[in-house]
Amino acid sequence: MRNNEAAAKHHRLIYLLTVAQRRLQRWMAAQPSSEVTPAQAGLLFILGKQDGVLMGEAGAALDMRPAGISGLVDRSAAARLVERRADREDGRAFRVWLTPKGRTVLAQAKTDAAKINAALTDGFTAAEIDIVARWLTSIQDKFPRGQED
Secondary structure (H helix, E strand, O other), X not given: OOOOHHHHHHOOHHHHHHHHHHHHHHHHHHOOOOOOXXXXXXXXXXXXXXXXXXXXXXXXXXXXXXXXXXXHHHHHHHOOOEEEEEOOOOOOOEEEEEOHHHHHHHHHHHHXXXXXXXXXXXXXXXXXXXXXHHHHHHHHHHOOOOOOO
């Protein structure tokens, strides 16, 4: 069951996706309980699953280029959320580790994310959310990283 081109134009998907992303990020950043930006929260989630990841691995997981992940780690380190350490086996590479403050902020970010996800899915069935998730994931396949260069 494929959408025809006319139906896809009617929904203004690019506009809706862009506005939704901006509004959600602004709303999240404005929350009083939020000590971190959405990007910093993403980094904390990655480190919560595997502390000490290589910066390049964290960047890939967040779909960021080297300069972007470097800046994010710098800002997160300045906020004492993470610590950057040279890799023991490759002196050119760096690993990122959670600090005690980062662990505390991660716990709050998990609580906040659960509330936001509940608000995002409110009024939709699990089947509808599965379709939305499948559609959003398909965007990554249709427009793979690196093709924008």
